[in-house]
Structure formats: C-alpha cells, structure tokens
Amino acid sequence: MGYKAKFRIWRGEGGEGKLEDFVVEVNEGEVVLDVIHRLQATQTPDLAVRWNCKAGKCGSCSMEINGKPRLGCMTRMSTFEEEETITVTPMRTFPVIKDLVTDVSFNYQKAREIPSFTPPEGVKPGEYRMQQIDVERSQEFRKCIECFMCNNVCHVIRDHEENKAAFAGPRFLMRIAELDMHPYDVADRKDSAQEEHGLGYCNITKCCTEVCPEHIKITDNALIPMKERVVDRKYDPLVWLGNKIFKRTGSSGSTPSKTA
C-alpha cells in the first residue's frame, strides 16, 4: 500500500543552501533513491542526485539519510515509520556541487598519492605464483565499491577539514594495508603509512566499519593490522633488535621470488 511520506532534502550549490520540505508518494518495496527519483519526476526536476546501478554495487548514491551515511539505493523505505520525516543531505565531508551531489575528488587525489603495486625485480606478470591463503586476507578489501562513506564518516576529516592534507582516510589506508599484505609487493609501506598517509590519526573508533555497505571489517582487518605492522617498524625495540641480530630486512616473511 502506498502512502505519502515527508521528506526534507538539502537544496543548494557550493555549500550554500537549505533543507526543503516535500510530501511524496511512496509505494511498497521502494528505496530512498526511488522516492528521490519520483520527486524529480513530479515536483523538483532540477534536484541533483548522483546514481547509477541501483543495486548497491557502484557506490554512486552515497548520501546521508537521517544523519547517517547510507546508499540511497540500499535504504528501504520500510525501515522508516510512515509518519516520520526523512532528512536527506549530501555527504558532509566533501564539497557540494549541487543538492545531493558532492565533489569527491579528494579521494582520487589520495588514491594517486599511494605508490601502486610493486613486484620484485625480475618477476614478470604471469610469473606470480601465490596460494589462496596468502591472498584471501587482502581479497576482502577488494570488495570496496568506493562509495567513500568511510572517508565521509571518519571524524578525523569530517570534523577537522585541516587534517585532509595529512590523512588519507580509511579507504586508502585500507588500500595500503592491502598492498602491504600482498605476497608479491616489495614496496616499503610501513613508514609512509604513518608519516605520509596519517595512519596515526586513526583512533580506531570504527565508524568506517559501521557504515561500510560491503561489510568490510576495515578497522579490525586493515587499519589495526597496519598499525601493528607500523609498531614492528617504528615502536617495538625487540623487533628492531631481532632484525639487527638476525639481519632480517623486512618484517613480513621472506622476499618473494619466481618460486614463491
């Protein structure tokens, strides 16, 4: 059965704007994005919203629904009371282009700052030999759809714009962890994670994990293991001493080769 829902939606360009009220029809089985599209079709043809797959896999329709970062296409209207006013705003951490559409280029900039996968010298593509158990840990991180809700909700940059230069955000610290755990990656990522990408800013309050639509355990499986790897490198005197005595060059096991 359909009903009339009350919506409050942020309207405006370049940060300036206000919440506008709407009453719009809602039908059974619909999601928030469906309702926004109905608003466009019937009342506000100039309402801007970014979307694509409507299946929770493209990461385009990230927005804040009743203050929580959510995908519009995965937020069922049946989770709200019929008399409830639903507030929809753009992601708060990123600049607004128009209405619900934000400029997420901060994330692309941070992605470019991370050195790409670096195999050992002499090993060519096609020569990599890895066992499943060696790669399945980092495969979890490959589920990321880059909705950037983790970076949006992270208070390090959400509440402190000035930290944006020094902090890559959970999405890209997870990328660093993914590469650092890769059996064939030989780039040194521990020092740079701490010094250049701001891992130390993370105080593991787990909001990134809470909002991830792919249910990736970002904090437990990427950020904390990466923090522990940094401790090996920078803060653990026993590991340092062990590396000196046994002349170890790294802390992640043997160096990969063609026969790894």
Next chain:
Amino acid sequence: MTQTTAGRPTNDPAQRKQRAQIKARTLRTDRWWLAPAITFAALASFLVYGLWAIFDKSYFVEPYIAPFSSPCLATSCPEGARFLGLAPFGDWWTLPPGILILGLPAGFRLTCYYYRKGYYRAFWLSPPACAVAEPHKKYTGETRLPLIMQNIHRYFFYGAVLIALVLTWDAVLALRDENGNWGHVGLGTIILWINVVLIWAYTLSCHSCRHITAGRLNHFSKHPLRYKMWTFVSKLNSRHMLLAWLSMYSVMIADLYVRLVAKGIVNFPFA
C-alpha cells in the same frame, strides 16, 4: 557510467570548495547517545570499584585470593596469599600489594584497541558516535604524545599473559580446601574458573596477539602452524568487544565475591 540526473552542476571550481553548511551537530534521529552513555557508566563503575578494591585489605581467605590483589608479592601479604610463597618486594613496601601489579592488567585494557574505541567515544567524545560532531577544535589522534604511547600495547599483552597464568594458578589452588586438601569445589572455585577462562579468551583475542601469531606475515602458506594459530585467534578476535566486557565483569564479580567471603558477609557452607 555514473549519471548525475537533473540540475546542471556548476563548473566554477571556487563554488565547489564548500561542504554543505549545515549548522546541526548531527541530523541523526536515533538514540545515538545511548551506547556511549552506557559505556561511560560501565567503565566508570569499573574504575570506582577498582579504586575501592585496591585499598581494601580483605583480599584473601583460604583457598581464595581476590584477582585484583594477585599475585601478592610483598611481605605484608598473608602467608598463604603470597605467590608461590615468595615475597620479592620484602617489607619495605607498605602500600596495598595490589598496586605492585596493577599496571599490567590496567595498561593492557587501557591500550586495548577495543577499549580505546570505547573511551575515545564515551569519555573524550572523539567522536561520541558516528556522524555526530565532536566538540574539540583540534585533533591529532595518536600521532604524538601522550597517545602515541598506545603503540606499546603488545608489551602489555605479554604482561597480561603473565597475569592470566597467575590467575590460572590461583584457580588451581582454589581446588583445595582451607586445610590444603585437594578436591574442594566451592562457589568461589567455580567463579574463579569462569573468570580465568574469560580472562584467557579476552587476552588471546587481542589484536596484538593476532599480529604476533602470524598477522605480520605475508606468506601464510610457508608457516602452516602459525597460520592455524592466526585463524584461531582471528575467530576469538571477532568477539573481542564481547570478551572485553565479559572478562571485565567476571574479574570484578570474582574479586568482590572473594572479598565478601573474606569479610564473612558470604559464609554459607559451599562458599
């Protein structure tokens, strides 16, 4: 290709620099304050109890010793309470003996990755809940002193393993009666054993333990035994929060129970 329907976005980069100027601290409509409030109350009650317990002198009654005061390492400890009969700190230590070892379990929990989340949210409001603005004007996280010291968590983990071993020994000794005969099982014995199992589960579920077993390796296939340990610890680690709370309350209940028996407040036959 991603679509941006309706409205024509501005092409002026200057206009793109501002985030939405929303004045409200949060637009969340759920009871986001409930979880940090409960955490605050629970952790505060533990701190208050711990402060009382550490100065309370009724920490030993054959065959039980209160976990907050174990191992008892000073001459001021009753003879039966001394760990392995030793008193390495001698008689110069006149403060409550529990203070001598307090640092290890306290430091382990204080630097624990779960408790950090708990108290950063509940006590420091950084942030109080997800998508709720924190009140602080500046934030440097764990990049500088004093919070950079959180990185020594693994050393407290080693200390916590020692404390868990001591508590296990205490639970074994609780299988004797007050005359030293083995085979005794009182309510205190059961409480101490439940506590020690939860303490071990919490200690081994630690993120540092997970890293030490094999998390630091990139080639699990070359270290099958360590990989098995890592898999086991990872399963425990997924319940680290639950185990943190359960073990915190179990140690508090076990400690209180022993003190009540020692004070004679609990004095039924199977105590």
